[in-house]
Amino acid sequence: MRRKIVAGNWKMNGSKDLVNSLVGQIRSELASLDNGVEAVIIPPALFVGDVVRQADGQIAVGVQNIACWDSGAYTGEISAGMAKDSGCGYSLVGHSERRQLFGETDEQVSVKVVKALASGLDAVICVGETLDEREAGKAEDVVSGQVRKAVSEVGAGQWQQVVIAYEPVWAIGTGKTATAEDAQAMHAAIRAVLKSLGAPADEISLLYGGSVKADNAAALFAQPDIDGGLIGGASLNAEDFVSICRAMPGRS
Numbered sequence: 001m002r003r004k005i006v007a008g009n010w011k012m013n014g015s016k017d018l019v020n021s022l023v024g025q026i027r028s029e030l031a032s033l034d035n036g037v038e039a040v041i042i043p044p045a046l047f048v049g050d051v052v053r054q055a056d057g058q059i060a061v062g063v064q065n066i067a068c069w070d071s072g073a074y075t076g077e078i079s080a081g082m083a084k085d086s087g088c089g090y091s092l093v094g095h096s097e098r099r100q101l102f103g104e105t106d107e108q109v110s111v112k113v114v115k116a117l118a119s120g121l122d123a124v125i126c127v128g129e130t131l132d133e134r135e136a137g138k139a140e141d142v143v144s145g146q147v148r149k150a151v152s153e154v155g156a157g158q159w160q161q162v163v164i165a166y167e168p169v170w171a172i173g174t175g176k177t178a179t180a181e182d183a184q185a186m187h188a189a190i191r192a193v194l195k196s197l198g199a200p201a202d203e204i205s206l207l208y209g210g211s212v213k214a215d216n217a218a219a220l221f222a223q224p225d226i227d228g229g230l231i232g233g234a235s236l237n238a239e240d241f242v243s244i245c246r247a248m249p250g251r252s
């Protein structure tokens with residue numbers, strides 16, 4: 001049975017006030033939800049401790065990025081071990097904003113996946129094509145290549161810690177969403193790539209991200225290969241985030 005996950009990536013947004021108002025509200029509203037969804041909050045790293053305390057074990061917590069190293073003279077960096085030590089269960093790896101704005105390469109993504117898994121974090125590996133790549137008919141090749149490189153060092157016993165988030169770059173923060181059918185097609189292609197690599201593909205959760213909102217989440221989550229969402233803007237509002245969590249169909 002694949003995990004159903006709705007993860008809220010706050011990006012560089014929020015404040016202690018937001019943590020205090022949002023996390024408790026989400027926690028109490030999700031307490032009565034019985035569709036098996038696992039909610040994850042991924043705040044800026046400085047707020048991880050506060051979110052962990054407010055979440056009180058009811059909501060998982062993640063970091064948005066980790067370093068390629070375990071420790072040392074890397075000013076400004078945060079290691080996977082530190083994230084784990086601070087109460088995180090997840091790390092995003094290779095978000096398109098890291099790739100595009102900070103030049104993160106497929107090789108670095110692969111190293112970060114190794115670091116996350118070795119530290120006991122679940123890695124939410126982000127992949128996705130740009131608009132130019134989609135219009136050139138290269139979307140599937142690009143995404144398949146990103147997946148292959150990102151998981152190239154995953155050990156046989158580590159796949160249960162791997163989650164993949166497909167986020168078409170042109171859909172992030174733009175209000176444009178891939179159609180549920182297009183998203184499903186890419187998720188099926190990702191699962192086929194994982195299978196071809198010998199991974200237990202049917203047990204790996206695949207999330208969709210890119211302008212997921214309360215009103216389009218149900219159609220996306222109804223697709224057979226979409227196991228949840230990676231939510232940006234809508235995760236900064238408790239009601240919207242909870243509505244997206246509620247849009248997950250119950251286990252059959």
Ligand SMILES: O=C[C@H](O)COP(=O)(O)O
Nearest residue numbers: 009172173210211232233
């Ligand atoms: O990590 C989240 C994604 O980049 C999606 O962001 P968005 O929901 O604001 O489009």
